[in-house]
Amino acid sequence: MVTMERKLYTKNEVIKFILSGNRMVLTADESVLNQLPEGNWIGGTTPYFMDTNKGTFTKELIFVDDFTEITTNFKIETLTKENIKTISKNSFRNGFTVVILPFETEVYYEFSLNSLTYDNIFQNPLVGFVAGFDFNDLGKVKAKVFDGITKKQYEDMAVVMHIELPDNKIARTEILNLDTIKANSEQIIFPKTSFSQSQCTINGKAANIAEFLTSIQYKEKAPRPLIANTNGALINRDIKEINNDKKEVTFFSPVYAGDHYYLTEIIDNYKELFNERLLEIKKNPVYTSICVSYYLLGNLEDKKINIEGAFAFGEIAFQLLNKTLVFLEIDDI
């Protein structure tokens, strides 16, 4: 269906696409996105990619998700923490929406905590990613998003592209999570929805999550998320920090009040497991967002998993996800 291959392109190739009027989501380092002309594109920053031949770190090439051939219309808008809740207001009757959020900003936190309660959020598939940066530049640079129509960049706003599909096509988003619930895992329930947690219940008894995870050396054995099964969807909440002084655990996505969380099994073969599980995806997705944790934990630089896309600092499929592959497919109807 998509005529343009989803892969890394040079700046000059992408400039040609833009000048041809292509409708695209572009992912690259800030320095190269800054050099692109105005056009029908949105962008976000990251230097980590899974290209057609291998995992690649680059600050020069641009990953292109081109929707030109599948879309009948499109709209681009930028949203703040105050109006991100209206994200579905301007979506088309039939289509999908791509959103890019800058990492750890107010709009990122607002969306992450409340997106599933936004009006009409399920009207069309809502996918996207959290923009990031080179980990070597941690603390020195901020994640950026770009509105190609105005050629403005933002550190504190979300950029959104609404895509309209013809009536004989429909978009469908799915997720792939490599993690599994640990056999005989304790069940953990938190009393509040938040990125940081202290008090909880573990198998029904009052406990402190930082003390518990430290006592079992959960992160030391292998960096792992907590996981919840939400009617069949395995949802990861990646652990950012266990602070034993504050007796607090912070996460890269919000842990929801009342949900049942579990420990996960250790994964020691990311590349092989990925390629095995990717056999479940029968078609070529038109869009993907892959967690940068896979790139780091799986040492995927120069290694190939059988899917292409940008590695993100958070994946979006109606809600913020961690350590997940989000993919979008187009079905004939």
Added chain:
Amino acid sequence: MTNLTIPPKSRPEWAKMINGTIVHDYKNYVLQTRTYQMQKDIASGKIKIEQAIDELYELCSKYSLAVQKDFQQIFKTW
């Protein structure tokens, strides 16, 4: 490919999907996420079951192809 049908709104399984009486690991992500959120909203009193059924039916009508596998397991025939 032709549009596929979904079970009529009068079937009791719709309410059971929403109030959690039917415990089912859905295959389709939008069904997983929408029904889970609806179960929370019903429990908190944010929405009523009738409204939830209307909304879920409308969503599944749109995504009739994607929900077929789950519905064959839940509704069996229609």
